Amino acid sequence: MLTLADLGVLRGVEVVRDAEGGEVVIASITPTYTGCPAMATMRDDLVHRLNDAGFARVEVWVVLDPPWSSDWISERGRAALRAAGLSAPGPAPRRTGPVPLTLGPPRSVPPCPRCGSAATRLTSEFGATACKALYRCTGCLEPFEHVKEI
Amino acid sequence: MNDDHGSIFDGLLGGDSSQWAFGTDFEDPLAGVDTTTPDGVDPAELAAYCLMLGDDALIMSQRLSEWCSRAPDLEEDIALANMALDLLGQARLLLARAAAADPRVVPGLPEGSPVPPEDALAFFRDDRDFRNVRLAEVANGDFAHVVVRLLMFSTARLALLERLCVSRDHVLAAVAAKGVKEVAYHRDWAGRWFVTLARGTEESRRRLLAALDALWLLQAELVAPHPLEHSLALAGVGVDPASLRDPVDAVLGQVLTAAGLDRPERAPLAGVGGRTGRDGLHTEALSLLLAEMQVVARAHPMGRW
Numbered sequence: 001m002l003t004l005a006d007l008g009v010l011r012g013v014e015v016v017r018d019a020e021g022g023e024v025v026i027a028s029i030t031p032t033y034t035g036c037p038a039m040a041t042m043r044d045d046l047v048h049r050l051n052d053a054g055f056a057r058v059e060v061w062v063v064l065d066p067p068w069s070s071d072w073i074s075e076r077g078r079a080a081l082r083a084a085g086l087s088a089p090g091p092a093p094r095r096t097g098p099v100p101l102t103l104g105p106p107r108s109v110p111p112c113p114r115c116g117s118a119a120t121r122l123t124s125e126f127g128a129t130a131c132k133a134l135y136r137c138t139g140c141l142e143p144f145e146h147v148k149e150i
Numbered sequence: 151m152n153d154d155h156g157s158i159f160d161g162l163l164g165g166d167s168s169q170w171a172f173g174t175d176f177e178d179p180l181a182g183v184d185t186t187t188p189d190g191v192d193p194a195e196l197a198a199y200c201l202m203l204g205d206d207a208l209i210m211s212q213r214l215s216e217w218c219s220r221a222p223d224l225e226e227d228i229a230l231a232n233m234a235l236d237l238l239g240q241a242r243l244l245l246a247r248a249a250a251a252d253p254r255v256v257p258g259l260p261e262g263s264p265v266p267p268e269d270a271l272a273f274f275r276d277d278r279d280f281r282n283v284r285l286a287e288v289a290n291g292d293f294a295h296v297v298v299r300l301l302m303f304s305t306a307r308l309a310l311l312e313r314l315c316v317s318r319d320h321v322l323a324a325v326a327a328k329g330v331k332e333v334a335y336h337r338d339w340a341g342r343w344f345v346t347l348a349r350g351t352e353e354s355r356r357r358l359l360a361a362l363d364a365l366w367l368l369q370a371e372l373v374a375p376h377p378l379e380h381s382l383a384l385a386g387v388g389v390d391p392a393s394l395r396d397p398v399d400a401v402l403g404q405v406l407t408a409a410g411l412d413r414p415e416r417a418p419l420a421g422v423g424g425r426t427g428r429d430g431l432h433t434e435a436l437s438l439l440l441a442e443m444q445v446v447a448r449a450h451p452m453g454r455w
Contacts, residue, residue: 026182028182031239031328033235033236033239033328033332034236034239034240034242034325034328034329034332035235035237035239039177039179040177059181059182060181060182061181062178062179062180062181063182063183064183064243064325064328065320065323065324066327067324067327067328067331098312098397099330099334099337101337101338101341101401101405102341103338103342103345103404103405103408124225124226124228124229125229125335125338126225126228126229126232126335126339127228127232128228130232130235130236130332134225134228150331
């Protein structure tokens, strides 16, 4: 199982008191990509789970700064990704100055999450969801998804 | 799911049909975010600026999404849909930010309408209230056309977002910091395909050159000076597009060189009475695009989605 905390999407949870002394839970989440369509579902899941846990009043806030980084995925989260057949991201690029244009193929490729072969090839930098790229293993010939480094 | 909240299909079976479309209802993309306008900045100017950047993203996103199921192969279909989604996300935040800065920009809706401000701005404004550059709105052509358009658009937008990261407006700065990571992928995709088509077959090169010729006259508007953008740049909130001309030229030059092409010689498309897309002066293509994009929302101003 992969939790919102493991993904680094959950940025904080706090209990505050409103003017009448009532308990309000504020959970803060950040989108992985700006257009992530799963945000509404994540919000609803958080509200439902907290309601089930006995917290009647829940607010879900959005945190935009700092932007989500794949470096925030926990070790447990990476293990869960691998268990689901997905390739976990390497370290996110750190740069100062303008983003360089990259016209050539990527310098390094992730190993195949199925057979471990290092001989893999990028099919597309865009996958079934905004956060994943498509690769193909030239060893076992299986395609696989890789969570992009951002 | 084995809890009290049932499945997404409950809404179809129960008496509450208001949830039929998707079931997650509206969400505020800026919930809990501080949207105070920075000191010394005119909220109306900030809102207009957010509409410029938001409308660029929204209209480009709509054109890209028209490619869904029509691209030459599945990978490129998915790529175009992904880029459309990234830009739609940027548009939502920017339109929501515009509404928060100056609620007067939001069109009026019937009493009790659940439509949130960003949707009201996207679906209930007329063409003359849109402030996107005209490059974003012209009708789609072939695959070379979308490659050339995306290269021009994402090169200018990436240069802009990189500079907007230090905006005194914290929402704009945050949207920019996130957008840089996304648009960098868009520009690489467009640049690679540009070179591939230029160096491919005689037919792919012919198509690329035709698209370049058709779109080049719209490129200059991306980096043309505008009084409002200039004013907000001076206030430390916006970016003066004129300052993007050199970095944008450098990247386009890099791609043209790799493609073995000369820079096209085409005069920029003039404005009308000095007005361009940023001032609400558009081509007929935008009216047709909006008619399709807005028709369902306008038919149901009280609808929940």
